[in-house]
Amino acid sequence: MSEHANLLRRHRAVMPSWMALNYSDPIEIVGGKGARVTDAEGNGYLDFFTGILTNMLGYDVPEVRDAVERQLATGVVHTSTGYLLRGQVELAEKIARLSGIPDAKVFFANSGTEANETALLLAAYARRSGQVLAMRQSYHGRSFAAAGVTGNRAWRNLSLSPLDVHFLHGADRHLPQFAGMSDGQYVDACTRDLRHVLATATGGDVAALIAEPIQGVGGFTMPPDGLFAAYKDVLDEFGILFVSDEVQTGWGRTGQGFWGIDGHGVTPDMMTFAKGLGNGFTIGGVVARRELMDALPALGISTFGGNPISMAAGNATLDYVLDHDLQANAARQGATIIGGLRAAAERLPIAADVRGKGLMFAVELADPRTGEPSPPLAAALMEAARERGLLIGKGGLYGNVVRMAPPLNLTDAEAAEGLGILIASLEAVSAAAGAGGRRGSSPGEEEAR
Structure with a gap:
């Protein structure tokens, strides 16, 4: 064996x-x-999947390893939040400054799930409401409340939730009612629907909208830039808070901004983060306006959140990202890979869509004859890429999307190598599916030509 x-x-x-x-x-x-x-x-x-977007700088990065080893050498692996933690304060200062949120404070937890739970608690207390808006196809974690605001049935075990949740349009342009719409028309239709939801499905105050600027588990689907600005105009009319879930989109990964929400020209009331900041070490948290963060009346701690080892890794990782301008690298390498995939997709009918920003991109797979989502083709593409030496991930509402998020310090040579493997794998899967080399044609049609 x-x-x-x-x-x-x-x-x-x-x-x-x-x-x-x-x-x-x-x-x-x-x-x-x-x-x-x-x-x-x-x-x-x-x-090209880095522990589900978590090893943001790849593996065995000297700057991160050395910072962790220096902390280990002190003998202090853990105290608790009952003591002052220098690394925690230093990292919070950096995040508060980078957030763009006025007068911001930071709370550290252990994961994106915990971060989103904290943000939902802050919003519910501030608004004295358990009503929450979320996005269709979204994913926010596996705990009770986080699953409740997850708009993807594959990741929800129960219909029960501690929150009263209403799901919005915004990342579902594949639906027939939106066919043929321009970005502006789609944003306008979604915004009108938001007003209708508030008028019909909610009662009294709504606590918050929580949204991923680019949906992770949802297959890297995203709304047009500007949709969340239009949403926030409506939210502000009602005093509804906006929480941007940056667990997968933060730290410059999209190349367009340091945070995914930057593409919409909006400063949220809160942002949640996790994954890449620790480059593999456990970390998560919330950055929010002071009056929101300080409002909770009960005592609170996080036993392991903000521990000295994770803070050493987080500080070193964030410093590396800033010192090496990895946001610019993400934009450059992403443009190369996404452009190459889109060019290849023109001749490969199984590739229904190529989308993404920076080093966060995906290929959606569809049956070349029917155009229907094809989870088997996505699984086949994952296997074909692994056989050729490339690791990628999978997602999407229908399980038919392969998604990729290489390290932000990806080199030109690695980008070219990965792109080559992806194209070769797409070609192999397309040939095995009998799709030929021209979009939308059947094998019989190819022979007739």
Whole structure:
């Protein structure tokens, strides 16, 4: 029995069946350097999914490793938030400054789920309301309230929620009622629908809208730039708070701004963050206006949130991003890869859409004959890319989207290599599907030509 097969057998015996594993033959990653990893059987890969957007600088980054080792050398791995934590204060100062939120304060937690729970609590208390607006196709975490504001049935176990949630349009332009609309027309239609939801589905004060500027699990779907500005104009009329979930879009990944919401020209009332900031170390948090953050009357702590090790990693990671202007690198490398994928998609009918910003991009797979979403083709593309030495992810409302988020310090050579593997993999899957080389044509039509 192979190393991977043996570990998979043990995994299935003790881990829950709902913990999804990538690939028909799952792998164990045992080593990494830069943008590359090695599995337990000695195979090497270029990693374009980075632990679900978490290893933002890749693997074994000297600046991050050294910062963590310096903290370990002090012997203080953990105290608690009952003591002053220098690294926590230093990182909060940087995030507050970078947030653009006036008079901002920061609270650290352990994950994006915890961060979103905290933001929802702050909003509900400030507005004395359990009514929340969220986006269709969204994902905000696996806990009770976070799942309640998740607009994707595949990630919700119960219809029950501690919140009264109403879901909005904004990332669903594939629906027939929006067919043929320009960006402006779509934004106008969604904004009118928001007003209608407020007039018909809600009662009294609404606490907040929580939204991802680019939907992660939703398959990197996104509204047109400016939609959240239009939404916020309406929200402000009613005093409704706006929470931008930046767990996947923060720290310059989109290339368009340091935060995903920057593309909409809006400063939210709160932002949540996690994942990439720790470059693999556990971190999450909320940055919000002082009056929102300070308003809670009960005491609160986070036992592990903001711990000295994670703060050392977070400070080093953020400093590296800023010192090396990785937002600009994300914009440049993303333009190369997205442009290359779009050019290839013109001749590959299984590629229904290529979308993204910066180093956050996706390919949507569809049956070349019917145009319907095709999860099997997405799974096949993941396998084809892995066989050629590239790790990618999957998502989308229908499970038919492959999504990618390479390290922000991706080099020109790595971008070209990854693009080449992606195009070769798309070609192989397209050929296996009998799709030919021209969009929308059947094998019979190709032969007739």
